[in-house]
Amino acid sequence: MTTVEETVKKIVTRIVRKPDLDFKPTATFKDFKADSLDIVQILVAVEDTFDIEIQDEDLKQVTDMGAFIAYIERKVAEKNKSQVSS
């Protein structure tokens, strides 16, 4: 598991309140029975932890945890790149 994956798993587990969560790349928020409030709280925690801004429109393409992690990794990479170049 990458560091991003580890951290996201911890956040999701805490917010959906399921310590034995089966956090695999094909799992969806629906599988975790996350409601809209859980999802907002997960997004806020992820944004604060990684200092990124998640676009709600982008989430339409994010179908499962694998895609969610990949999206976050891309955002973190973009942020690091812009910090280096500025």
Next chain:
Amino acid sequence: MSLKGKIALVTGGSRGIGAAITLKLAAEGVDVIINYFRKTSAAELTAGKAREQGVTAHIIKANLAEPEKIDSMFQEIESRFGRLDILISNAASGVARPALELDTRGWEWTMNINARAFLLCAQRAARLMKDGGKMVSISSLGSRLVWPVYTAVGVSKAALEALTRYLAIELAPKGICVNGVAAGAVESEALKMYTTDQGLPQPSLQTTPAGRMLRAEDVANVVAFLCSDEAAMIRGQIIVIDGGLTLAPMTGGSGGTT
């Protein structure tokens, strides 16, 4: 209407109705502090537009569901600006569920952001309003009317309106005027999502006896008036802004005879 040189905090002032209020106040010469929750780029965009009016615009990210975040927001305001003249309690969020499916988390989230945040912001703002001030809460017709799954938000807006009345009387001796506005449906991202999810008519298809749907600017204009000294004798009122729709629901917005 002279608001030039005043300092205002608009909660949720980055998007939708809040952004329209921010920009209206900026156009009146008010320095604006824009609070927002997640979307920094939207806040920066609105701040940029406000600065085009020649005023100072400052953005503060703070989740108003958390009292500590409200505290640090006001510490930042105090150290940067030293005082506050206007508080607009506009930020809102909510869980869309029928009453029988509401859980305590959804209830508390909605009540905390929509009603408790106004109490906590008003307490802190009153201390910074050394020469008096103005507070306006942004409510909706759902405080009195019933819409599907609007339960938690509707109840939170009823609490917000009651709080507006209590604050109006308690803060009157300090020279602080407190009022609210209850707006009908305004074309916005939030409304589009709500109507699509609930299978309700799209906002663009709705109209009012006044002949058109409400715009965010209609709300902003009334809010700016309530922030002026011309409105000083209006206290603790909730001004309905709906183009007359709630008075004549059966007309379907077609208006009267012309």
